Amino acid sequence: MAATIRDIKNMTGLSLATISKYLNGGNLLPENREKIEEAIRTLHYEVNEMARGLVTSQSKTIGVVVFDISNVFTGTVLQYLGEYLREEGYAAMICDSQNDPVLEEQNVRFLLGKKVDGMIVMPVAQDPGFLEPVLRNHIPVVLMDRPLKDSRLDCVKVNNREAAYDAVKLLADYGHRRIALISADTVITGQERLEGCLQLLKDRKIRVPRSYMKVGDHSIGHGYRSMQELLKLKERPTAVFLGNFEIILGAVMALNESPYQCPEDLSLIGFDDLIISNLSKPKLVLAVQPLRKMAEEAVRLLLKRIDQNRNGTDKEDGQYEHEILVLPAKIAEGKSIARCG
Amino acid sequence: MAATIRDIKNMTGLSLATISKYLNGGNLLPENREKIEEAIRTLHYEVNEMARGLVTSQSKTIGVVVFDISNVFTGTVLQYLGEYLREEGYAAMICDSQNDPVLEEQNVRFLLGKKVDGMIVMPVAQDPGFLEPVLRNHIPVVLMDRPLKDSRLDCVKVNNREAAYDAVKLLADYGHRRIALISADTVITGQERLEGCLQLLKDRKIRVPRSYMKVGDHSIGHGYRSMQELLKLKERPTAVFLGNFEIILGAVMALNESPYQCPEDLSLIGFDDLIISNLSKPKLVLAVQPLRKMAEEAVRLLLKRIDQNRNGTDKEDGQYEHEILVLPAKIAEGKSIARCG
DNA sequence: CTGTTAGCGCATTCAA
DNA sequence: TTGAATGCGCTAACAG
Numbered sequence: 001m002a003a004t005i006r007d008i009k010n011m012t013g014l015s016l017a018t019i020s021k022y023l024n025g026g027n028l029l030p031e032n033r034e035k036i037e038e039a040i041r042t043l044h045y046e047v048n049e050m051a052r053g054l055v056t057s058q059s060k061t062i063g064v065v066v067f068d069i070s071n072v073f074t075g076t077v078l079q080y081l082g083e084y085l086r087e088e089g090y091a092a093m094i095c096d097s098q099n100d101p102v103l104e105e106q107n108v109r110f111l112l113g114k115k116v117d118g119m120i121v122m123p124v125a126q127d128p129g130f131l132e133p134v135l136r137n138h139i140p141v142v143l144m145d146r147p148l149k150d151s152r153l154d155c156v157k158v159n160n161r162e163a164a165y166d167a168v169k170l171l172a173d174y175g176h177r178r179i180a181l182i183s184a185d186t187v188i189t190g191q192e193r194l195e196g197c198l199q200l201l202k203d204r205k206i207r208v209p210r211s212y213m214k215v216g217d218h219s220i221g222h223g224y225r226s227m228q229e230l231l232k233l234k235e236r237p238t239a240v241f242l243g244n245f246e247i248i249l250g251a252v253m254a255l256n257e258s259p260y261q262c263p264e265d266l267s268l269i270g271f272d273d274l275i276i277s278n279l280s281k282p283k284l285v286l287a288v289q290p291l292r293k294m295a296e297e298a299v300r301l302l303l304k305r306i307d308q309n310r311n312g313t314d315k316e317d318g319q320y321e322h323e324i325l326v327l328p329a330k331i332a333e334g335k336s337i338a339r340c341g
Numbered sequence: 342m343a344a345t346i347r348d349i350k351n352m353t354g355l356s357l358a359t360i361s362k363y364l365n366g367g368n369l370l371p372e373n374r375e376k377i378e379e380a381i382r383t384l385h386y387e388v389n390e391m392a393r394g395l396v397t398s399q400s401k402t403i404g405v406v407v408f409d410i411s412n413v414f415t416g417t418v419l420q421y422l423g424e425y426l427r428e429e430g431y432a433a434m435i436c437d438s439q440n441d442p443v444l445e446e447q448n449v450r451f452l453l454g455k456k457v458d459g460m461i462v463m464p465v466a467q468d469p470g471f472l473e474p475v476l477r478n479h480i481p482v483v484l485m486d487r488p489l490k491d492s493r494l495d496c497v498k499v500n501n502r503e504a505a506y507d508a509v510k511l512l513a514d515y516g517h518r519r520i521a522l523i524s525a526d527t528v529i530t531g532q533e534r535l536e537g538c539l540q541l542l543k544d545r546k547i548r549v550p551r552s553y554m555k556v557g558d559h560s561i562g563h564g565y566r567s568m569q570e571l572l573k574l575k576e577r578p579t580a581v582f583l584g585n586f587e588i589i590l591g592a593v594m595a596l597n598e599s600p601y602q603c604p605e606d607l608s609l610i611g612f613d614d615l616i617i618s619n620l621s622k623p624k625l626v627l628a629v630q631p632l633r634k635m636a637e638e639a640v641r642l643l644l645k646r647i648d649q650n651r652n653g654t655d656k657e658d659g660q661y662e663h664e665i666l667v668l669p670a671k672i673a674e675g676k677s678i679a680r681c682g
Numbered sequence: 683c684t685g686t687t688a689g690c691g692c693a694t695t696c697a698a
Numbered sequence: 699t700t701g702a703a704t705g706c707g708c709t710a711a712c713a714g
Binding site: 345346347357358361362364365388389391392393394395396397 | 706
């Protein structure tokens with residue numbers, strides 16, 4: 001149906017090899033070049049990447065596995081990833097795991113079958129087992145956002161612990177002592193942030209009542225319910241740390257529905273980077289994740305690995321030392337924190 | 342590097358054909374089946390989809406081209422699309438056009454090269470020209486959200502005009518006469534919604550001052566600035582129609598920063614379907630788009646076309662009559678509209 | 683039920 | 699610079 005290199009051959013009288021050379025940027029007589037170009041135009045020829053991939057055994061596509069594609073964080077990262085990959089001549093094949101480890105494993109196998117040249121994974125599983133097949137085939141992988149305990153895996157992430165530490169420190173510096181945390185322990189990023197918060201509280205000798213610790217998942221629902229509960233307490237907190245975007249949404253929603261005002265009645269600080277966070281009134285103080293930078297570094301690292309693989313720098317069964325790139329999240333100004341006491 | 346069907350042959354002593362038959366669900370002796378399965382396990386064999394695709398000339402993957410992947414609407418739709426496609430044994434290859442028609446055209450050509458079996462497109466271009474190559478190759482396409490003026494293109498969309506009409510009607514029914522519109526005319530969906538609004542206003546003989554018509558693009562910035570301007574007017578509107586998700590965000594942000602309250606000082610009705618819209622206080626009245634249904638129908642329609650193509654129902658240069666599926670957006674309750682007058 | 687053969691569309695030797 | 703031949707990994711006849 002679609003035109004092939006053969007049709008061009010018949011049209012121009014040139015050989016397959018010559019045409020192939022043209023397609024791959026080789027040198028040929030201007031005259032022949034002309035002929036081929038005309039044939040391509042009139043035949044609407046388009047290279048068949050499947051065939052090309054079969055012989056070159058590289059697809060020029062990168063598999064991207066995300067834990068949840070409907071998530072705003074994910075969408076933004078995907079946008080940047082797409083940008084950088086495209087710049088480098090790669091396409092992205094995106095697979096959504098829907099927060100399901102089983103789906104995630106299927107995704108990985110699927111991409112392997114598609115012969116992607118490499119993978120970028122924002123994992124849902126905590127165990128790196130599902131990446132075994134990838135590692136075995138010497139397909140480079142880089143993790144994003146969430147590291148996994150496997151010394152062979154590169155990762156680009158954010159200094160969750162430190163940034164969370166700084167965030168709560170800001171609250172403390174404003175004089176707050178009744179500080180509540182709404183965060184998650186279901187994913188590593190949440191755990192790290194939680195640790196950072198607790199460390200600061202410990203360093204400052206600030207006690208946290210059980211009722212101030214709202215540990216659940218990174219969901220709107222958790223944020224919403226937790227904030228409602230906090231506001232009902234006899235001794236309300238004067239400040240709250242919000243662990244991620246969804247939690248911010250839920251919490252602000254609950255706060256908006258209450259008679260309390262931010263920051264007069266309650267100071268807030270959140271963790272994420274999304275313009276939407278501006279929606280809250282007043283503008284939220286945020287620990288901002290450098291999403292664009294993360295995407296850029298992930299692509300850079302992955303392509304480096306692919307290159308190393310090709311140049312046989314692949315040491316036996318291999319591996320260079322894996323790299324864990326930790327980028328700094330920075331506190332961005334806002335008006336959601338009031339002085340206390 | 343990776344194991345091939347040949348390795349299995351060497352290991353089992355069976356022929357390529359038998360193994361291929363196994364892989365494609367054919368019948369063979371339990372004994373041989375066993376052997377093959379063991380070989381697959383020990384060799385970690387995985388089908389090479391490029392090779393398979395080359396001979397079957399179908400990739401079992403669908404190209405999905407979206408105008409902006411970082412958009413929440415898009416993310417949600419992608420999630421549903423992925424779900425339904427997966428159920429049918431297809432994978433999605435997602436390309437982001439970043440609201441750039443040039444990128445969009447490249448995406449389409451790229452996917453063509455990847456030999457996708459069909460495409461689902463949420464277009465940025467208003468002109469269907471960029472889909473010529475797809476049509477020419479008889480690759481089925483279905484448009485989503487935004488129709489294009491080409492009688493050969495199927496589309497799944499929402500009754501923007503009618504839903505917007507109903508939305509503004511609700512405002513009018515609550516007694517509002519000073520109704521402002523913040524919407525977009527840069528995309529067809531915005532235009533349709535605008536038309537619906539204006540039609541109702543005309544039917545009810547409600548005059549709209551120039552200063553009440555905030556027509557721009559579907560961006561947070563447009564929503565934000567427009568709302569600020571509206572609130573500064575000597576004669577403020579009593580109700581505002583917000584054309585999409587981003588506009589809602591921006592407008593609510595501006596309103597939150599002002600001394601005015603919703604719905605006491607200003608009634609709001611918005612257009613979209615995202616849980617995040619709940620963030621506003623009070624809960625917004627919304628014209629809700631049936632995103633899941635849209636995705637389901639798009640997949641259904643596309644696979645139908647693919648099937649028709651294969652069974653040669655493809656009439657000459659062909660085509661069945663194209664289908665334009667218009668799904669109803671429905672008004673969802675909320676508390677953002679107050680009685681007026 | 684199994685094996686042999688041919689070829690999908692292309693890149694890549696090696697000669698010419 | 700160009701052309702003829704070979705094979706990437708797999709499926710699809712067909713013959714056994």
